Amino acid sequence: MNPIYLDSHATTPVDPRVLDAMLPFFTEHFGNAASRNHPFGWTANKAVAQAREQVGSLIGARFRDLVFTSGATESNNLAIKGTAARAPHDRRHIVTVSTEHRAVLDPCRALERDGFRVTYLEVDREGRIDLDRLRGAVGSETLLVSTMSANNEIGVMHPLAEIAEIAHAQGALLHCDAVQSAGLVPPNVKELGVDLVSLSAHKMYGPKGVGALYVAKRDPAIDLEALIDGGGHERGYRSGTLNVPAIVGFGKAAELCGESADSDAVRLRALRDRLWAALSTLDGIHMNGPMEPRLPHNLNVRVDDVHGESLLKAIAADVAVSSGAACATASAEPSHVLRAMGLSDEQARASIRFGLGRFTTEPEIDAAAEIVIKTVRHLRR
Numbered sequence: 001m002n003p004i005y006l007d008s009h010a011t012t013p014v015d016p017r018v019l020d021a022m023l024p025f026f027t028e029h030f031g032n033a034a035s036r037n038h039p040f041g042w043t044a045n046k047a048v049a050q051a052r053e054q055v056g057s058l059i060g061a062r063f064r065d066l067v068f069t070s071g072a073t074e075s076n077n078l079a080i081k082g083t084a085a086r087a088p089h090d091r092r093h094i095v096t097v098s099t100e101h102r103a104v105l106d107p108c109r110a111l112e113r114d115g116f117r118v119t120y121l122e123v124d125r126e127g128r129i130d131l132d133r134l135r136g137a138v139g140s141e142t143l144l145v146s147t148m149s150a151n152n153e154i155g156v157m158h159p160l161a162e163i164a165e166i167a168h169a170q171g172a173l174l175h176c177d178a179v180q181s182a183g184l185v186p187p188n189v190k191e192l193g194v195d196l197v198s199l200s201a202h203k204m205y206g207p208k209g210v211g212a213l214y215v216a217k218r219d220p221a222i223d224l225e226a227l228i229d230g231g232g233h234e235r236g237y238r239s240g241t242l243n244v245p246a247i248v249g250f251g252k253a254a255e256l257c258g259e260s261a262d263s264d265a266v267r268l269r270a271l272r273d274r275l276w277a278a279l280s281t282l283d284g285i286h287m288n289g290p291m292e293p294r295l296p297h298n299l300n301v302r303v304d305d306v307h308g309e310s311l312l313k314a315i316a317a318d319v320a321v322s323s324g325a326a327c328a329t330a331s332a333e334p335s336h337v338l339r340a341m342g343l344s345d346e347q348a349r350a351s352i353r354f355g356l357g358r359f360t361t362e363p364e365i366d367a368a369a370e371i372v373i374k375t376v377r378h379l380r381r
């Protein structure tokens with residue numbers, strides 16, 4: 001039997017309704033969306049246009065402002081390196097946050113090697129951004145501010161509207177990695193005034209290997225250099241034959257999230273609170289990050305006097321959770337997010353992230369809590 005899956009910040013299963021929408025586009029409707037001269041191409045092109053509408057309407061964007069990519073890693077790279085490549089001489093400064101995903105931090109590091117100045121804002125013990133500190137960091141030489149909508153480890157949500165205001169006051173753009181919030185608390189790009197938004201389908205019950213970058217229509221237009229040149233697909237921002245089945249799945253996934261985000265958020269928040277209520281009966285267990293504002297499906301805890309890896313290993317057959325981001329886990333480094341919040345290596349290593357999802361049930365939560373509690377007691381003995 002599979003373990004109970006509580007690692008939804010790493011990835012989510014494809015919703016069966018998404019798979020159903022995708023399947024015809026592998027076989028019957030296999031056309032190239034750029035083929036203009038026959039119905040195979042027209043059908044594919046129409047399906048991509050529909051997906052663009054579906055993804056756009058989830059975040060309040062116009063369909064023509066979306067660029068399909070291979071995922072949020074590419075979207076983040078395109079947003080950051082793409083704007084940097086066209087930066088005016090007097091705007092070679094980027095502000096980001098020390099708790100961003102590696103797919104934002106690493107492109108920023110790459111730009112530092114090209115002579116850009118990058119400010120990595122510190123966060124408080126709860127992982128929150130200090131807006132005054134942000135205001136102090138953004139100046140007339142700042143090209144771009146890049147902050148995530150919600151953190152993938154501790155679920156803390158950042159005040160995007162205020163951040164956009166601070167960036168725009170200095171003529172800087174705001175890029176937002178909205179991967180973690182898009183499925184449950186989708187940002188409205190118009191209301192928030194963000195300029196660039198990265199999305200990933202596989203974090204919202206769509207397939208892996210497809211994502212999008214929203215590029216706001218601005219006057220003058222946002223100047224963005226493509227990372228991949230070729231046939232000029234996606235208005236020249238991203239060449240390459242479109243992955244039509246994946247894009248169709250992304251569109252369907254976005255539509256389903258739009259329909260169920262509100263009710264899913266209420267249900268998952270209740271389950272998450274139930275999980276915390278059960279776990280907090282343990283002595284020496286602490287929540288990492290604030291209770292609010294926090295993604296409704298996230299819980300991150302640390303347990304005193306227990307070696308985190310031993311705990312994860314002991315429960316792995318029964319409960320699938322992680323100690324942090326999937327990429328950080330691969331390198332066995334303690335989470336840079338928890339470290340940035342002031343936790344010690346040891347505390348960071350003794351932390352577990354729970355990510356609930358659309359298919360998580362109450363009996364699963366109760367069973368997972370029981371297994372964790374039993375295992376912690378056992379390891380402490």
Ligand SMILES: *Cc1c(COP(=O)(O)O)cnc(C)c1O
Pocket residue numbers: 009010070071072073074101103148151152177179180199200201202203209210211
């Ligand atoms: C998963 C994730 C990414 C990377 O998305 P991919 O589509 O897997 O490349 C980027 N940012 C955040 C916050 C994520 O959680």
